[in-house]
Amino acid sequence: MKTLIAILGIVLVGMTTVCPLGCARHNKTETFTKYGFSFEYPAGYEVDERGVYRKGDANSDSSGSVVLSKEGRSSCLLVWDVNQETEAQRGESDLRAELGSYTSDFEEAFGESGGSMQVGDIVEDSCSGHKMLRCYYVVVWSGGTAVSGDVGQVYCGESRRSFMLFTESSHKEDEEDALAFFRMFTSSLVCH
Secondary structure, eight states, X not given: OHHHHHHHHHHHHTOOOOOOTTTTOOOOEEEEEETTEEEEEETTOEEEEOOBTTTTBOOXXXXXXXXXXXXXXXXXXXXXXXXXXXXTTSOHHHHHHHHHHHHHHHHHHHHHTTEEEEEOOOXXXXXXXXXXXXXXXXXXXXXXXXXXXXXXXXEETTTTEEEXXXXXXXXXXXXXXXXXXXXXXXXXXXXX
């Protein structure tokens, strides 16, 4: 999973994302239901099933990724992967280390591309009845354009899958709006 996360961090560097103003306040939603889980997303967004990066594998119940975009601009990435460890084996320190490793790789990748990334504290939240770790981030490109969003990780012991969710919005959205957009996905995720 660490390798997948590092690869996704680098892939996201290439995604220039500007969420339409008010992205956190969507009234109409659609539902993605496939691969043994479901979540709601804003109506009008395109769903692109990307599969497992660098492996050439298509999405399956055990692993994959979905990118949501509107007007060609990505604003959400959901990645899932089966993890053979039990929930008890996968303690909070492991989850924090994995999310911390992801943010370090992400910061390094942004620095190499002429940008900087500020990452907030990793905080505990919940998603689909499970503990979720998440953090807020802001990326500022060398030209001054900024994006912000949240990244979170949740482990479902019943389906034995880890889910990573990345959301991005424009610099015009504040931390509360970015979190509301993120929670639109996490509040509707049914992971098993």
